[in-house]
Amino acid sequence: MTSISAKRGVPARRPRATVHRRTPGAWAVLVSLAVLAVVMLLPFVIITFNAFKSPADYSSHGPLSVPKGLYLQGIKDFWERVDFGAKLVNSLIISGSVAILAVILSVLNAYALGIGRIKGRVSILVLFLLANTVPQEVLVYPLYFLSKKVGLYDTRLSIIIIFTAIQTAFGTYLLSSVLSAFPREILEAARMDGAGRFRVLWRVVVPISRPTLGVLFVFFFIWTWNEFFLPMIFLISNENQTVPVALGVLQGQKLMDATMTSASALLGIIPAVVFFLIFQRTLTRGITVGAVK
Amino acid sequence: MFKATKALAALTAGMLALSACGGGGGGSSSKELKLWHYETQDSAMGVAWNQAIKEFEQTHPGVKVKFEEKGFEQIQKTAPMVLNSKDAPDILEYNKGNATAGLLSKQGLLTDISSEVTKRGWDKQLPAGVAETAKYDAKGVMGGDKWYGVPNYAEYLQVYYNKALFDKYGVKVPTTFDEFTKAMDTFAGKGVTPLANAGAEYPAQQYLYQLALSKADRPWVDRFERYTGKTDFHDQAWTYAATTFADWAKKGYVAKNSVGVKAEDAGTSFMSGKYPMFFSGSWWYGRFEKEIKNFQWDTFLWPGSKMTLGSSGNLWVVPKGSKNKDLAYDFINITMKKDIQNLLANNGGVPVAGDPAGVTDPKNKKLIQNYQTLAGNDGLGYYPDWPAPGYYDVLVAGTQKLINGTASPSSVLDGFAKPYNENLSNIGH
Numbered sequence: 001m002t003s004i005s006a007k008r009g010v011p012a013r014r015p016r017a018t019v020h021r022r023t024p025g026a027w028a029v030l031v032s033l034a035v036l037a038v039v040m041l042l043p044f045v046i047i048t049f050n051a052f053k054s055p056a057d058y059s060s061h062g063p064l065s066v067p068k069g070l071y072l073q074g075i076k077d078f079w080e081r082v083d084f085g086a087k088l089v090n091s092l093i094i095s096g097s098v099a100i101l102a103v104i105l106s107v108l109n110a111y112a113l114g115i116g117r118i119k120g121r122v123s124i125l126v127l128f129l130l131a132n133t134v135p136q137e138v139l140v141y142p143l144y145f146l147s148k149k150v151g152l153y154d155t156r157l158s159i160i161i162i163f164t165a166i167q168t169a170f171g172t173y174l175l176s177s178v179l180s181a182f183p184r185e186i187l188e189a190a191r192m193d194g195a196g197r198f199r200v201l202w203r204v205v206v207p208i209s210r211p212t213l214g215v216l217f218v219f220f221f222i223w224t225w226n227e228f229f230l231p232m233i234f235l236i237s238n239e240n241q242t243v244p245v246a247l248g249v250l251q252g253q254k255l256m257d258a259t260m261t262s263a264s265a266l267l268g269i270i271p272a273v274v275f276f277l278i279f280q281r282t283l284t285r286g287i288t289v290g291a292v293k
Numbered sequence: 294m295f296k297a298t299k300a301l302a303a304l305t306a307g308m309l310a311l312s313a314c315g316g317g318g319g320g321s322s323s324k325e326l327k328l329w330h331y332e333t334q335d336s337a338m339g340v341a342w343n344q345a346i347k348e349f350e351q352t353h354p355g356v357k358v359k360f361e362e363k364g365f366e367q368i369q370k371t372a373p374m375v376l377n378s379k380d381a382p383d384i385l386e387y388n389k390g391n392a393t394a395g396l397l398s399k400q401g402l403l404t405d406i407s408s409e410v411t412k413r414g415w416d417k418q419l420p421a422g423v424a425e426t427a428k429y430d431a432k433g434v435m436g437g438d439k440w441y442g443v444p445n446y447a448e449y450l451q452v453y454y455n456k457a458l459f460d461k462y463g464v465k466v467p468t469t470f471d472e473f474t475k476a477m478d479t480f481a482g483k484g485v486t487p488l489a490n491a492g493a494e495y496p497a498q499q500y501l502y503q504l505a506l507s508k509a510d511r512p513w514v515d516r517f518e519r520y521t522g523k524t525d526f527h528d529q530a531w532t533y534a535a536t537t538f539a540d541w542a543k544k545g546y547v548a549k550n551s552v553g554v555k556a557e558d559a560g561t562s563f564m565s566g567k568y569p570m571f572f573s574g575s576w577w578y579g580r581f582e583k584e585i586k587n588f589q590w591d592t593f594l595w596p597g598s599k600m601t602l603g604s605s606g607n608l609w610v611v612p613k614g615s616k617n618k619d620l621a622y623d624f625i626n627i628t629m630k631k632d633i634q635n636l637l638a639n640n641g642g643v644p645v646a647g648d649p650a651g652v653t654d655p656k657n658k659k660l661i662q663n664y665q666t667l668a669g670n671d672g673l674g675y676y677p678d679w680p681a682p683g684y685y686d687v688l689v690a691g692t693q694k695l696i697n698g699t700a701s702p703s704s705v706l707d708g709f710a711k712p713y714n715e716n717l718s719n720i721g722h
Contacts, residue, residue, distance in 0.1 A: 016461055052703050055582045055583070056583075058561070058564075058584055059561050059564040059565065059584040059585070060564065060565050060584075060586065060587055061564060061565070062561065063561075081334065081360075081362070153378055153380060154378075154380045190521055222461050231371065232366075232367050232370065232371065233374065236371060236375050236380055237361070237380070238362070238363075239359040240615050245364075245367070247368050248364035248365075248367055249331075249362055249364040250333075250361065250364065251365055251366050253331070253365045253388070253576075253607075256557055257333065258557065258561075
């Protein structure tokens with residue numbers, strides 16, 4: 001906190017020029033990375049295989065075999081059965097709203113805690129961290145009674161509010177420590193130029209920490225997208241349900257439809273993967289506040 | 294890049310506004326029956342109930358059935374909360390048993406439908422062993438005096454066998470327990486594991502409980518399931534079951550490595566023709582019929598036993614907060630009619646009030662005749678995991694020890710007795 005981590009004029013790290021001759025060490029790293037990649041991708045490959053298998057093919061050849069033909073009925077049936085398009089819209093509304101609101105709130109909180117250095121900020125941060133570690137199961141009943149009292153039970157708004165609070169807790173914690181290392185001379189320069197607190201926030205702090213905010217936005221979106229437990233409890237009408245809750249429809253009491261479950265899993269992860277691919281450049285920019293311009 | 298962010302921000306902000314005003318649009322008219330169940334569309338129940346919904350709408354002009362398909366998990370986890378809110382459905386399918394429907398009835402979340410049951414004569418259509426799980430007492434224990442639900446279908450266990458493998462090894466369909474053991478010996482002697490098993494889930498405990506049931510009678514089951522008397526886990530039935538099952542594992546009737554296998558895998562390995570026999574429930578029936586293409590198969594009841602595992606299926610229950618109770622009763626009435634019951638049967642289900650004469654497929658007919666034999670003899674012995682919450686996992690752990698041979702049958706039975714008796718003292722029996 002006392003040292004200024006980002007030095008004036010240091011450009012963002014550029015990719016190193018390609019090294020043409022690899023040392024044995026580099027080869028070892030490459031091979032182990034390749035193995036790791038295969039291990040990571042294997043479940044996706046298996047899901048993809050099973051998504052395109054007919055149930056009879058699955059039953060007679062098992063889950064690991066290569067599909068004998070392209071069977072699209074599973075995906076089509078699942079899409080129609082749960083009205084998947086509507087579920088996508090729900091998930092998009094909820095995750096998008098949560099991501100935007102949580103980033104805004106996190107910035108405001110972190111501005112006060114990290115740059116404003118208000119009194120008792122350490123204890124406040126600890127409180128936020130504690131809020132993060134509370135398991136969702138504990139929250140269920142209090143939230144259920146609260147939302148019933150204010151008439152938000154079974155609305156998308158209830159989930160948006162709950163997850164905005166949950167994600168903001170993490171965002172505040174993270175952003176506060178990032179902003180506490182914010183170059184002081186920039187803030188002083190802005191103040192000398194006559195900028196008020198609000199102006200400093202919007203004209204100086206936010207633009208400079210934009211990559212970090214982008215990362216937070218993407219994380220919040222994907223985390224909220226993948227949430228299952230609370231949305232399942234709160235969104236009881238089918239027309240309010242999110243994608244992961246809709247996938248739960250396929251879990252029977254004693255049986256599971258493995259091919260359709262795979263088809264639905266494939267449909268369920270595609271949006272998150274697409275979102276990640278679109279925003280991956282933001283992600284790679286890292287968590288720290290970049291160079292001073 | 295930032296253009297994309299901005300566009301997305303604008304998009305989601307717009308959607309936020311949309312969702313904020315979209316919340317209040319649920320003002321439904323009273324002429325709507327909100328119905329939930331969690332059976333898949335192409336299962337026997339799914340098909341039959343779809344037809345029931347159609348008939349209901351025909352006989353009730355102006356009433357729309359608002360059907361929502363749910364996941365089993367979702368209904369299990371959220372039912373107490375949903376039923377306690379104004380968003381409760383008018384009628385829903387719910388799991389039978391003390392820890393599920395019994396608990397909800399005790400909490401006052403379900404409607405006592407006893408008067409409707411007698412008025413409409415559903416009690417006459419249901420055999421005693423099946424009706425047991427629809428009736429609960431004040432403590433929420435099944436077999437009570439008040440009706441809280443109506444089952445449409447039943448389920449029971451039988452041995453599915455692979456005819457091709459039986460022919461190949463010259464094994465005849467066993468009719469007595471000795472023949473059954475001999476058949477398994479033959480397979481094991483040729484290096485074929487005779488029984489498909491799954492130690493990580495329900496199949497293993499069902500083998501064990503079936504062995505106990507073959508030495509048991511109705512009062513024994515009532516003591517164990519309904520706490521009508523003390524259950525001794527070292528009595529003849531339990532001791533026989535545990536020692537025999539441990540012995541089977543030793544002899545290779547069930548595979549040692551089935552300890553970590555799940556029910557789904559046991560079922561699919563039977564379907565792929567790996568095992569000659571699989572003892573499991575009628576819930577597999579429709580799927581086997583549809584998906585086994587490579588060999589002929591058939592079923593027989595566990596040889597030499599009057600009782601076998603089974604019970605009513607899940608129940609139609611009417612929540613306390615249901616706004617259209619009369620419509621809900623009308624719907625139940627339609628599902629109990631002969632044509633819906635037979636439709637259930639023709640799709641591989643086991644109807645509670647079916648008529649074998651109205652069933653076309655000979656195999657399906659046999660499925661129903663077997664059920665009627667069992668129900669007629671009061672031979673449905675329920676399931677071993679019912680008596681106490683969390684008992685399923687206790688049984689899984691115990692049977693895994695038996696298969697592995699890491700604990701003696703006697704100490705495994707001690708392990709079953711402890712949580713069972715703890716639960717008894719908790720509920721004040």
